[in-house]
Amino acid sequence: xxxxxxxxxxAWNEGTVIARTLTGLQAGLARxxxxxxxxxxxxxxxxAAAARRAAPDAVVLETPVPGKCHALNLGLTHAEPGRxxxxxxxxxxxxxxxxxxxxxxxxxxxxxAACGQMEVNAAAASASVRAWVRAWQMNPYxxxxxxxxxxxxxxxxxxxxxxxxxxxxxxxxxxxxFAPAEVAFVPACRFVAHAPRTLRALVQTRRRSLRGARxxxxxxxxxxxxxxxxxxxxxxxxxxxxxxxLAVFLAVMAVVRLLLxxxxxxxxxxxxxxxxxxxxxxxx
Numbered sequence: 001x002x003x004x005x006x007x008x009x010x011a012w013n014e015g016t017v018i019a020r021t022l023t024g025l026q027a028g029l030a031r032x033x034x035x036x037x038x039x040x041x042x043x044x045x046x047x048a049a050a051a052r053r054a055a056p057d058a059v060v061l062e063t064p065v066p067g068k069c070h071a072l073n074l075g076l077t078h079a080e081p082g083r084x085x086x087x088x089x090x091x092x093x094x095x096x097x098x099x100x101x102x103x104x105x106x107x108x109x110x111x112x113a114a115c116g117q118m119e120v121n122a123a124a125a126s127a128s129v130r131a132w133v134r135a136w137q138m139n140p141y142x143x144x145x146x147x148x149x150x151x152x153x154x155x156x157x158x159x160x161x162x163x164x165x166x167x168x169x170x171x172x173x174x175x176x177x178f179a180p181a182e183v184a185f186v187p188a189c190r191f192v193a194h195a196p197r198t199l200r201a202l203v204q205t206r207r208r209s210l211r212g213a214r215x216x217x218x219x220x221x222x223x224x225x226x227x228x229x230x231x232x233x234x235x236x237x238x239x240x241x242x243x244x245x246l247a248v249f250l251a252v253m254a255v256v257r258l259l260l261x262x263x264x265x266x267x268x269x270x271x272x273x274x275x276x277x278x279x280x281x282x283x284x
Contacts, residue, residue, distance in 0.1 A: 169212025
């Protein structure tokens with residue numbers, strides 16, 4: 001059976017969460033319908049071994065070279081030729097049906113890329129983080145789905161963006177390579193991201209995100225019109241019940257911008273949320 005698509009799962013020290021992601025991805029999946037390629041890049045934990053246990057049929061690659069873009073470029077060399085490619089972060093919760101919905105939209109449509117709807121699980125987060133998430137989700141950007149963490153590219157879409165250059169905002173780089181009309185929003189594809197549990201972790205991840213987005217803008221790829229804090233502010237004005245959440249959001253982003261403005265070390269860095277990579281009692 002020829003796989004319908006290849007799922008690339010770049011993973012750096014994701015040993016505590018990757019089994020959850022791969023198990024959900026494979027549930028109800030007919031054997032051979034997707035080629036799963038896990039790329040463990042510069043890992044110092046048991047990411048590769050955990051991936052092999054959770055997905056025995058997957059291709060698991062190991063490379064000493066760090067960087068998600070390198071991992072994706074390497075994984076692409078093992079993709080099924082002429083088929084769509086799905087990019088999936090190793091810490092997300094998604095089902096096979098959701099991924100296949102993305103793939104189907106590309107196979108049966110004319111879009112070059114496809115994205116779904118992200119849900120944020122903030123149950124374990126602090127009250128301030130939960131408020132930030134509620135405000136963030138008011139961004140009109142989400143009306144077109146969430147292009148990040150999980151998305152699919154047609155063969156022509158792959159050719160447009162690969163090989164990826166070395167950068168931190170890889171998802172944003174790929175998103176901005178396509179006009180909105182070239183991206184299919186697939187509501188049937190829903191996936192879950194886990195919010196940082198602490199305000200400190202949130203600030204770190206948003207600093208990385210904003211730094212990366214600014215770098216993409218400096219490369220001549222501006223964000224689409226109608227996104228960002230100003231668009232959120234306009235959306236929130238009609239919802240007074242959300243003003244406290246918006247205040248938290250604006251305060252957090254002010255801190256993030258201040259930290260970026262005072263950075264002295266401009267070398268590439270990768271702040272990540274470690275609070276959601278700690279083993280839980282259910283995970284052992």
